[in-house]
Amino acid sequence: MADATVRPAVPADVDEIARIQVLTWQAGYSGILPAEVLAALDPADAAAQWRQTIEQGPATVFVALEGEWIVGFCSAGASPESESAMANDLPPEDAQTVALIGTLLVEPRWGRRGHGGRLLVAAAKAVRAAGLTRGICWVPEANQSQVSFFTRAGWAPDGVVRTLDAGGRPLRELRMSGSLDLKLA
Structure with a gap:
């Protein structure tokens, strides 16, 4: 494998990030999201x-790179209270220090090469440096590969679920939660 790195994204990366997002959703979410939504x-x-x-x-x-190619991306920052609220809609005690991993995608042809793990570790390190202590993310319940990825990172469903309207079809998501003290194995 060529050199694999992660760096903060710059504006010149947006077209490649968008291409990866659309391609990855169309490949990975078929059967989860309606075809017309993906199209x-x-x-x-x-x-x-x-x-x-x-x-x-x-x-x-x-962004994750393999050699000169952008192969995936991740967004992370402080979680809005609405994202980290408990099942009863009240903020948790640590609401001010919860990070949200908003998106983590690796283009399918570059999968299973450690890019997702490197992205999550880099994002966790950055939000920890900003004073955040715990991470959350929303994962479609039907996307077992994403659920498994976060489980291998030591995260687990925290009991909060939400259902979104995905083009007229319900999309149930689990909230995964875990430590930001991550290291690559």
Whole structure:
């Protein structure tokens, strides 16, 4: 394998990030999201959203590279209280120090090479340096590969679920939670 690295994203990365997001969702979420939702994904819209996040926050975006190629990305930052609330909608005691991993995707052809783990470790290190102590992320319950990935990182479902409207079809997501003190095995 060529050199594998992770670095903060820069505005010049947005087109590749958007391409990876659309391609990965279309490949990995078929059967989870309606075909018409996946077909309607627009790389230009995704690029505009990622450009805003990279330039203005609130999250930090990281890209994984293999050699010179961007192969995946991750966003992480302080969790809004609405994302970290307990099942009764009250904020947890540590609400001010919860990080949200908003997105973590690796292009399928680059999968199973450790890029996802490197992205999660880099994001966790950055949010820990910002004073955050615990991480959360939302994962479609039907996406067992994502659930397994976070489980291998030491995270677990924390009992909070949500159901989103995915083009007229319910999409049930589990909230995974865990330590930000992560190391690659």
